[in-house]
Amino acid sequence: MKFFSFVLILGLSFCFTNCYSLEKPYNYGNPYLPSPEFTEDDPQFEEGEPVWILDQTGNWIFSLPSKLVLWNLKADNHHISKETKEYLIRYIKENNLRDVKVRFNQYAPLSEWKRLPKNKNINPVIRYFFGSISLLAYTFLPGRLLAGTVGGDHYNSFTNTINVYSDLPAVVIHEGGHAKDFAQREKRTLYATMYAIPVVGSLYHEARASDDALNYFAEKNDKEQLESSYELLTPAYSTYVGGAIGDVVANPITALTVIPGHIYGRYKKRDIDSELEKRKQKIQFKEPK
Numbered sequence: 708m709k710f711f712s713f714v715l716i717l718g719l720s721f722c723f724t725n726c727y728s729l730e731k732p733y734n735y736g737n738p739y740l741p742s743p744e745f746t747e748d749d750p751q752f753e754e755g756e757p758v759w760i761l762d763q764t765g766n767w768i769f770s771l772p773s774k775l776v777l778w779n780l781k782a783d784n785h786h787i788s789k790e791t792k793e794y795l796i797r798y799i800k801e802n803n804l805r806d807v808k809v810r811f812n813q814y815a816p817l818s819e820w821k822r823l824p825k826n827k828n829i830n831p832v833i834r835y836f837f838g839s840i841s842l843l844a845y846t847f848l849p850g851r852l853l854a855g856t857v858g859g860d861h862y863n864s865f866t867n868t869i870n871v872y873s874d875l876p877a878v879v880i881h882e883g884g885h886a887k888d889f890a891q892r893e894k895r896t897l898y899a900t901m902y903a904i905p906v907v908g909s910l911y912h913e914a915r916a917s918d919d920a921l922n923y924f925a926e927k928n929d930k931e932q933l934e935s936s937y938e939l940l941t942p943a944y945s946t947y948v949g950g951a952i953g954d955v956v957a958n959p960i961t962a963l964t965v966i967p968g969h970i971y972g973r974y975k976k977r978d979i980d981s982e983l984e985k986r987k988q989k990i991q992f993k994e995p996k
Contacts, residue, residue: 729922729933769855782859791879807869809869819845823835841863842866880920917944
């Protein structure tokens with residue numbers, strides 16, 4: 708119990724005190740390592756063919772846990788609108804993520820296994836070990852059907868791929884934030900290893916991605932998506948805290964840890980106008996005259 712309390716307080720304190728501040732200027736991505744270009748036969752953005760029975764089963768049965776946790780019917784709904792796709796495509800291009808693959812509601816295990824050896828930015832021993840584990844889960848527990856119950860929207864650092872199943876701009880930009888975070892790392896092998904370790908990885912990496920998403924929408928002065936981000940990403944982070952603790956103490960507490968996340972997210976949402984005004988003043992103050 709003491710360990711539970713320590714990790715919960717540590718995780719939430721890090722999130723609430725060091726992240727989710729809109730006062731800092733947004734920094735667009737500039738990858739540390741050069742990126743290969745995609746080809747016509749292997750486009751950067753792909754979408755799975757609609758399969759009504761498959762998508763409806765995933766939407767109304769397997770995605771129920773994520774819908775309940777995030778309190779949003781568009782979570783893992785397997786139908787990504789043009790608007791949501793354009794949000795992520797624009798984000799990817801603006802942040803110079805030229806080597807990141809994006810799959811919208813697509814199941815492509817063969818293609819993903821082929822991408823694993825191409826990711827030269829991560830040491831092959833680490834890449835093949837952790838990457839194979841992640842791809843075995845992707846292959847035999849496909850998010851195209853099971854997202855929300857097993858897995859969901861995620862970024863795979865070992866294949867450098869974003870998989871999206873939700874029609875939520877805040878969520879897809881969050882996943883883009885992971886790709887941007889990794890792209891700017893000199894030592895991606897160490898960073899990817901940390902992300903694969905329970906507790907240590909998820910709390911820090913998830914906070915970074917959510918913080919980037921919030922500041923991206925603030926940069927665009929997109930109040931609607933800022934509100935959505937607070938409503939979705941803050942409780943989502945609480946589930947990472949709960950999941951991390953659950954991994955250690957084998958106790959299903961995610962449902963409890965998400966409650967303070969929802970409360971805090973909605974509390975922060977009320978202050979968006981004042982936060983944006985503070986951001987504007989701070990950035991103007993720092994601009995060279």
